[in-house]
Amino acid sequence: MLRAATRGDADAAALAVRAGAPVDVRDARRRTPLLLAVIDDRLEVADLLARLGADPDAVDVQQDTPWLVTGVTGSVAMGQLLLPLDPDVTLRNRYGGVSIIPASERGHVAYVRWALQHTAVDVDHVNDLGWTALLEAVVLGEGTERWQRIVAILLEQGADRSIPDRDGVTALAHARARGYDEIAALLAR
Incomplete structure (x- = not known):
């Protein structure tokens, strides 16, 4: 079952289930077939x-779950597939973040937009590092158009631009320090 999920072999997965394999069987790292898929x-x-x-x-x-990993991969299609299963969008990854935080860091524009429009994920959730999705988009992003779009989406969805990191530095101050003029302009509005 686990190999079938990793390979993307739905027929083999179906045969494994018919043969009695548990749907949520775990590997040595406690990953389920769904998580591997x-x-x-x-x-x-x-x-x-x-x-x-x-x-x-x-x-x-x-501390990964199938839902949390959609933020890492940025797969809107997978998120849409999982959403009817009523995933807990408040679960946190090993860094204390919710799915939109790694998505914002990695520049997954479509995923950030979709997740904020279709789930109750907290746009201002602060992870264990002291960063929100907005801060991660600025601090760990590249400042290019993808991250500019993510910052704009986060702001449109009500992200609080005044939340600072642990050192008291706001996303605007980080953007200015990095020379991300377009992002700084968005944050200064």
């Missing part, structure tokens, strides 16, 4: 597992 964006297998009742909130040893 999400990691590799194997939509067909994930769809099968979702229909069979796989747990979108199953946590592995790294």
Whole structure:
């Protein structure tokens, strides 16, 4: 079952289930077939597992869940597939972040827009590092158009631009320090 999920082989996964394999079987790192399918964006297998009742909130040893990993991969299609399973969008990854934080850091524009429009994820959630999605987009982003768009989306969705990091530095101050003039202009409005 685990190999079938990793390979994206829905037929083999279906055969494994028919042969009695548990839908939420775990590997040595406590990853379920659904989590493995999400990691590799194997939509067909994930769809099968979702229909069979796989747990979108199953946590592995790294504190990843299928839902949280959609923020890392930026897969809107996978997020749409998992959303009817009612994933807990408040679960936090090993850094204490929710799905839009890694998505903002990595420049996943479509995912950030979609997740904020279709879930109750907290746009101002502060992770264990003291950063919000807005701060991560500025501090860990590249300042290019992708991150400019993410900053604009976060602001449109009500992100609080005044929340500073642990050192008291705001996203605007970080943008100015990095020479991200377009992002600084968005944040200064």
